[in-house]
Amino acid sequence: MLTVGNVYLPPTTNLGRRNLTEDVVREQCLDVLSRIQVESPLLLAGDFNARTGALVPRLVGDTHPERTACDSVVCARG
Numbered sequence: 001m002l003t004v005g006n007v008y009l010p011p012t013t014n015l016g017r018r019n020l021t022e023d024v025v026r027e028q029c030l031d032v033l034s035r036i037q038v039e040s041p042l043l044l045a046g047d048f049n050a051r052t053g054a055l056v057p058r059l060v061g062d063t064h065p066e067r068t069a070c071d072s073v074v075c076a077r078g
Contacts, residue, residue, distance in 0.1 A: 002043065005032070007029065
């Protein structure tokens with residue numbers, strides 16, 4: 001069974017207006033993810049509001065071309 005999830009993390013500047021903190025939002029996401037069977041393939045997409053600048057994430061065995069970005073800013077979520 002394939003599990004498909006969508007995530008929306010509001011910008012940190014808007015969390016207070018929603019009576020949320022970054023820790024609460026993170027815990028909510030982790031709580032949902034903890035209920036997914038480890039054996040199940042997971043497709044997780046969404047708007048994570050992270051600015052990753054020119055960081056290049058790499059996974060073991062990754063053969064994808066390097067990511068390029070015009071934005072050099074990195075935030076705490078990146």
